[in-house]
Amino acid sequence: MDEEIKVAELFAGVGGFRLGLEGYCDDAKGWNLPSAGPYRTVWANQWEPGSDKRQFAARCYEARFGKGSLVNEDIAAVLDEYDAGQRAIPDVDIVVGGFPCQDYSVARPLSHADGIEGKKGVLWWSIYRFLRIQLAKSPDNAHWCLFENVDRLLKSPAKQRGRDFAVILSCLASLGYSVEWRVVNSAEYGFPQRRKRVYILAERNVQWDLKERLLHGAMASAFPMEAPEAVSYVDIPADPYVVSQSFNVGGKLSPFLDAGVMVGSKVITCKALEAYNGPRETLGDVLIPDVNVPEEFFVPESQREKWEYLKGSKKEKRTNKATGFEYSYSEGAMSFPDPTDRPSRTILTGEGGRGASRFKHVVQCADGRLRRLVPDELDQLQCFPKGWTDTGMTDGQRAFCMGNALVVGIPHLIGLEVAKEFSSKKGSE
Template identity: 70%
Template sequence: MAKAITVAELFAGVGGFRLGLEGYKDSSNKANNLPKAGTFKTIWANQWEPPGSPTRQFAANCYRTHFGNDSVVNEDINKVLNEYEQGLRDIPSVDMVVGGFPCQDYSVAKPLSQSGGIEGKKGVLWWDIYKFLKIQLDKSPKNAEWCLLENVDRLLKSPASQRGRDFAIILSCLASLGYCVEWRVVNSAAYGFSQRRKRVYILARRNANWELSERLTSGIMSRAFPFNPVGNISYVDIPKDPFVATKDFNSEGSKTSPFLDAGVMVDNRVITCKVEEVYKGQFKTLGDVLSPESEIPDNFFVDDSQLERWEKLKSSKREERINKYTGQTYFYSEGSMAFPDLLTNPSRTILTGEGGTSPSRFKHIIKIGERYRRLVPDELDQLQGFPKGWTNTGMSDNNRAFCMGNALVVGVVNRIGKEIYKEL
C-alpha cells in the first residue's frame, strides 16, 4: 500500500479540500459518490470565522460534525502560529498544505535581506500561509513538498494601481522557499460541473525538476484541465525579493496584468498564456441538482407580489449617479440577467449572500411549473460538489448559504489531486 500523503488544511471552511482529496460516499444519492483522488490523509486543519464569537463558528462546527471533534483547530491561525513559535503548542509535520484565502493587499514592509526575513501586512492571511510553510520547512526540508491554494481570479491582476503585483509577491515568496509553481484559472462549468465558478488554483512543489515551457502544456494543471493556448505566450521575471516586487513590479502602471489564465514559474522565471478549454465529457446543469418539490419549505417560494421586484433587479439598467466623494455625476450601467435562472444551464456563481427571502439581483430564482422559488441549501451544497445536506448540521439556512458562497467546487480539487498522485 502506498504511503499516505499527509495534509494540513488551512482556512478549512466546511472541508472542501479534504473531501476533494479523500473522496466521499453520498448516502442520499450513490450516483453522486466521489472516488478518492489518491491516498491523501488530512491530519490537521484550522478554521476561524471572525469576529470570534461562538455563534460565528458554524463552519468549524460543520467540519467537526463530519470529521470528528478533534479534526479542526477552531482558533485564529495567527494566534496558533505564534503559540507554536513560543513552544506553547505543536503543529504536526505534513507532506502537503492546502487552503483558500482572501484576495487582499499583500504588500511587503520588510525585505529578505533584513534580519528575520519577509514581513508582510498584518491581518493578511497570505502571510499565515507563508509562515505555516516556513514552519514546516524549518522542521524538515522534506515537509510541505506540495502546496495547493485557491483564490478568486482577480488575484492575478490586483491591485488596480500596479496590475499583477500581489500575485508576483506570492510567487516571489514561494520561490524564496524553493517552490516551483503552476497556476490555472478554472471555470468549473467549462469542465462539466453544474456551476459557473471561475477561480485560480495555485499548485507548488519544492525542488521540482520542471522544464518551463514543457510544463505549461503537460503539467498537473494542464492534465487535470486540458486546454489549447490562445494568442501569444509571454515570459515574466519575478523578483527574488518580495519587497522588490512590492515597490517595482509593474510600477509603470500598465492597465493589464502580465499573468494570464495558465502559467508556470521555475527559478523566478514565468511562462503564461490565455487558454481555450478542451473538454469532451458530460456537462451538468442547475436542473441536475434540484430537490423534489415535496422537500421545499414554504418560505423558499416567492410570493407573486415580489416577482416584479425580482425581475426589475435582474434587468439591465443605466442610471445617473453622483460620486459622494467628488460630487461628480456619472452613469452606472449593468447588463440583464436571466429571469428565472435557466435549469438547462450551469448555475451562476454562488455568493455568500445567497440566503434570505429578500429579492436580489445576485440570488438564484427558478421556476418549477407555475411557481417561482429560491434555491434551498441542499441544492447549494450540491452545486459546489458536496453531498446533499452536507451543511445541514444545525446552522441556519442563511449560514448554510454563506458557507457555500465561501466554498470551492470539490470536484476541481479532486481532479488536481488525481494528477498529483499520478505524478508521484
C-alpha cells in the first residue's frame, strides 16, 4: 500500500462517504469538513436508473468534486466493459458504498465453475464482482470495505430471518474478509437526526479474537457501547448458496443483533446500548431564520386541516379500489409540528414538494405559522455542508438526494479508526 488510502466509492449519490473520509474545504462558501485520514477517492460510480433527467445526484457530485470525478453509468455495464478489456479501473485500498436492501437469493453454488451467482439486478452482486476484480489484480487491493444499509437488512426476509445478511457475510468470508458490523442511530452519537442504519466494516487477511474485537474493535471505538449483558454465537455456512437455501428457515427472529463480528464462518453478536457523553445536536440547531424561508415552504392555512388529519391518529374503514375489499385501518399520531429541541425524525426521499404528507417534517415559526424544511436544512440534517445540493436541482430533487444519503459524520468516525489501523500497520512494516 502507498501512504495514502485509495478509495472506490460505489453508488456514490452526492458523495456522503467521500465527504466523511476525505473531508472538504471551500473557503468561499465557508465549508471546512475535516478529513478522517489520508483518504483519496480515485474511482466513483453513480447511476440512477432511467433517463438523463434522473442523473441529478451525479451532476451534483461532479459539481462538487470536479468534472470526471465519477462514472455516471450502470455499474453492471461498467464491469462488463472491464471484463471485455474496454475499460480501466484503478487499484484501491478500500471499497465503500451504500446499496439497497433487496432479495439476495443465490442461484448458483460456490463450487460451480463461475462461482457464486445471485439474482440479476441486485446491486450487492456488483459490489461482490468489483471486489473480485480488485483481488484478481492484486491480493493487496481492497484490503478494507465499508458499506451502509437499512437496519432491516439484518432481519430480511420475513420467511427466513437474517438470510440476506448471512449471504453477504458468507460472500465476504469467501473472499477472505473478517467483518464487524454495527447498527447506529446517528442521534445517539450527537447528530441532529434519528437515522438508524447498519454499517459493515470488513478487513481482509486478519484473524481477530471474536469477543475482543466486538468489545474493542474499530466499531466499538467509533461508537462506544455499554458492556453487553449477553452475547450469542452463530455459524455461517461457507457457501452463500447453502445460506440462501437453508439459513434460519422458519426462524421467527434473526440471529443477528445490533453489533457483531465474523471471523471465518464464526459470528459473535449482541445487543448494543450506546455509551456516548459528548455534545448532542437537535433539529433546531440546523434551522435557518424564518425571514430567509421562501413563501412556498409555508403551510397555507387552508391546508392545515389536511396536514393535521395526515399526522393524526386514525382508526377507520377503508376500501381497496381494485378489489372492493373493505378493511380496518389504524395508525398512531405523529408529533405535529415536529419538536425542535430534539433530533429530527429520519428524513425520507419524499420530503420535497408542497403537498401535505404524513412523513414530511413541519416546524412552527415564532409567529405561529407552520412550514416545511428547506433543502439547506435537509443537507445539514445529513451533516452535509449547508447548500451542498444547491446545484440547479429542484426542491424535490434535493430532498430525494438527502433522503437517499447517509449522515456524513458516521463514516467519518469509522474512517478515523480505519486510518489508525492503517497507520499502525504501516509503522510495523
